[in-house]
Amino acid sequence: MLSVIRSWKIVLLGILCLVYVCGCADERQSLFEHDHELPGHWPRNVADAADKIQQRLEKVRDASRSDSEISQARSELEDLVKWAPEVAADTDLSEEDWNPIYQCCETLRRHLDAGDVAIGAFQEDFQRLIDLLREAITKFDETAIAIQ
């Protein structure tokens, strides 16, 4: 029994040494592999976010489109709703003006995640979000002018 235990320990140690010498994965040579790729539908700015939400919303409502197109548009719409607060926060928009956008996106996100109601049911909420985003552009533009 003792010899069996001793032998498996020796085998284990041997395997460990072998793995140690050889390694068990490839080394990363260059950090050029690590670029954070932005998805194609990532909005360039707040105006672009509003436009993209509008376009996806129209696609989802368009009955003439194929199921795969609608599904793709819905998935992108979900992404855009999640990204919109970040895009809006990355501007000179004040916290008071940013909060309604965030709240609107959170409400929409919760419904979209739960999948409890069809997208058509949030028509007003989406429209409100688009309006808020378009309104925001004027606000921080004004702020920029004021600073100048």
Place this chain on the structure above:
Amino acid sequence: METALAGGIVRLIQGLVSAAPTLIVGLFVAAILRYYLGAAGTLRLFGGSSLRSLPQSWRVGMLLPVCSIGVIPIVREMKRMGVRPGAITAFALAAPLFNPLSLLYGLTLSRPMVIVGFAVASLAVVTILGLAWDRMTKWRPNASEEEVQVIGLQRLYCCLVYSIREMAGPTGWLTLLAITGLFLLGGILPHGALQSSVEQMDPMAPITMAGVAVPIYATPMLTMSQLGMMFAHGNSPGAAFCLLLLGTGMNLATLWWVYSSYGSRAALIWFSLLIAVVVGLAYVVDRPLIPVGVEPAGHTHAFDIYTNPLHSGSGNTLREAWDVVEKSVSILVRIGLGILIFLLIAGSLSRAWQKGWSDTAIYASGAASAISEPANSGWNRRVSSRTVGLTSLAGMVAFSVVACYAYYPAPEEVLEELRLSRVEVLSGVSSRDYERALHWIPIVEEWSRKLEVGYAIRHFELRPYQQMQAYLLRKKLELLEHATEHAKESAELGSSAHLDEHKRSADDNPEHDHEHDHASELTELRTQISATSKRLNAAFSQ
């Protein structure tokens, strides 16, 4: 082979250095249990023989600032005093996972729900494992040991000698075994080998992480920062859970201690059950805890710390290894390490000269003198050992709370620190001192998290806008880190390989060259970081 060995040794040293503070705390707590609380007090502290002992041990564990190495002397004492095995398991696993500092830090990582979810899931793990473990070990409550009343300097002397002898004895050996896991991983896994192993929606991610996490030793704060990186990169939440439970909660020494205390069969069952429960729960939380709005980056640097820190084929391996060690040893860490080395030397001398030392004899002689000493009036009152012990433990918890406020300073102070470290980053980038910029980027990230926690514990709120600005700053710093690394690589190598690669890419895609125009990318990011910092400043100054 040279790189593997040097990398493994670097990881071994880094592990020892990071274990020093909590190991000292662990020895202190074990001494309190042994000489102040005694067996009866310890049993009561950990919930006695009732079912309540499992959540209570989990709760006590979460309050004490120890890591998976720091719990070793404590669980050894708990076992000696006849604490329920399930409660020992619950404490051993829970104590390293969260402490007040790491829990607060964790709340800044993603949605607070994530850390709350992880904490609840860890309670589920320790409860399931504890119940099974109690049944397996057929534990029965023992009659309590007779408590000896010894007070004063003799008891303090016993505490000191016990701590140093533990350090130079079983706890020291187990510590070495624990950090051997890092040595093995550092040698086996080449530089950056785990960067794309735990991607979001990858069904193998939790299992891969579970395999890697077992030999890992990580402090709670390190794991929290790794979880932060994982969530920032949109990696698998299930894998993050495996890292937390198996990487932080246990190490090779925990496994060895279970084996040596309860036998090979029991250890095998314990380990299998632990893996099954953790991996099972990891799959349960994997989808629901995916962070909202975070685009998966396709990689993470969170686990670079477990792979070899050195690139193979680099000219001077020893010099590079020394540089890595030097960078990771701060002044505070040096103090901790100094105390640990002192304990080790003193313990070795004690073991060499006082071979037959036993605290029982001192207790016996001390008991007689203690009883014969009259208690004085006024402030000099005699209080029970349990009172002193519980006061010490309560003091440690209170100290943890005070430490939270010290570690997470007031927002005004943090904003000033942020400003100074940001200047270092930006001036490093603009003067092409990339090493300086890369050194300061993680420091700015760290301050941004401290800003959030520091604000939250003082104002009892953290507004979404503040969280978003802090997140944006970290996101841009991450991009700047990559861009700086690119620029540094190009500057260092200037090799034909890179130029060829760029040329090829530029030929294939005319826009590619523009994308990799480091100078303009860095300038753009510098501007963005300055703008975001201004907004962050405004958000936290209100």
